[in-house]
Amino acid sequence: MNILLVGAGLSGAVIGRKLAEAGHNITIVDSRAHVGGNCHTERDAETGVMVHVYGPHIFHTDDEEVWDYVNSFETFQPYKNRVKTTSRDQVFSLPINLHTINQFYNRTMRPDEARAFIEQQADTSITDPQNFEEQAMRFVGADLYEAFFKGYTIKQWGVSPTELPAAILKRLPVRFNYDDNYFFHRFQGMPENGYTQMIERILDHPGITVQLETRFTREMGEPYDHVFYSGPLDGYFDYERGRLGYRTLDFERFTYEGDYQGCAVMNYGEESVPYTRITEHKHFSPWESHEGSVCYREFSRACEPDDIPYYPIRQVKEKALLADYVAMAETAPDVTFVGRLGTYRYLDMDVTIREALDTSRTFLESVETGATMPAFCVAPL
Structure with missing residues (x-):
């Protein structure tokens, strides 16, 4: 079958790879100039630091199959997320311990x-x-x-x-011991050469064609047997009923010669400080050594039409609008909505990969049995 995937992030890459390995012809389109979606990483030319371009992504999971899957495409180095917070002129450890x-x-x-x-x-x-x-x-x-x-x-x-x-x-747990590891999962780490290299390797298959800087329209899906769509759910329908609410992030990037804050993530808990946190990206690769440093001040605000949507709001009015779009999606022929944007849910990377693997299996079973592929393999509501 000829299958179109919209989005070259984790969902599109994992589904595309699984279906290509099963013998299907895969085309993946993405509006950006790179693969990886918001997980995109790249080397900073000035400092050599591996930068998480759209904000930090830390891999943590209890799902052994997912852990083995990502490690089959990239070496993951041990990494523990130890978050600090500045409040009342002191630095404290998070989560509260x-x-x-x-x-x-x-x-x-x-x-x-x-x-x-x-x-x-x-x-x-x-x-x-x-x-x-x-x-x-x-x-x-x-x-x-x-x-x-x-x-x-x-x-x-x-x-x-x-x-x-x-x-x-x-x-957000409270711990009555001195454990300051932000996550509690069995498997935690960072890809040695960044997420983008890992996703490029997932996409490196003769049955996969990737077209970057290509904006999807519904008409593009017509020649294909099936479409997997990981873009914004409301965007698929041209925002016909209105826009689902998101928060977006602005990053104020700056460099520093030396070590700026001594940790990867420093939160700022006081409302008087306009940014939520500062991330120092060389600390996300502690096995590397760099004199220079790349830091991001992170600001959160309401998402406008031309912004990158990060966090679905999912309050009462958004859920009512979401129900409308879910009903529309369930009548759309030969399309399955996947991922964070396609299902309007906040998803960690391991959950995104797990759902992509499960979606691939569901599709292959539907082809084999003649069953109808659902619009959603995981219900958004």
Whole structure:
């Protein structure tokens, strides 16, 4: 079969490779001048640093098949994400752990003492948190919430934390030990030569043709037997019902001779600081050595039509609009919507790859059995 994939990021590359290996003819188009989507990495000409062009991507997973898959195309070096945050003229460790708690309160508590102490700080009158702020107040109390979460959240999402769902905070643990590894997955690492080289290797198959700087239109899909679309779901339908809401990021890039901040990620929790964090990219490749440094100040704002969409908002009005587009997608013939933009969901890289592998298998089974390929292999709602 002749198959068109829209987008040369992780979803398009993994699906394209699997279907090409099964003997199908694959064409992949992407509007950008490079493969990799927002995972794109490149060497900075001035410093030699491997830069995550669209912001940092740290690979972490418990999915052994996905870990083996990425390692079959690129060597992954060990990497632990140890995030720091600047608040109240001090630098603290995140996620909140025993060192953070003892430093913040100027105490020397043991784990059981700290657990009891934080429970005293928490607002126990909140039995069923209804929003982000209530969840934080019930979780850690007013002091830690104000110092580490409130300002950062306002900057990141552009709304009061009282307007955000409580579930957002459930992803941020409090640890009553000195473990400062931001993630808890079994497998964590960084591709030795960057994500773009890994994705180029995935795409390196005689059955795959890649066309960059090519903007997709629906008419392009007509000669193909099936289309896998990883662009914005609303964009496929030319924003007929309106635009789904996203947050986008602006990066203020600067270089520094030496070590600017001593870590890869420094958050700024106070609302008075306009950026959410500074990332120093040479620290994402700790096995390399560079005198110069490339840093990004990161600013979050509402996504405009010409911006790159990063984070789906998924509030009540967006979900109502999403339901309309899902209904339209389910009647679109011979197209499957995949990935972060195609399903309007925030996805980590390992989940994106897992869903791409599963989607490939579903498609191959549908070809074999004559079943209809669904518009979504994972429901967006």
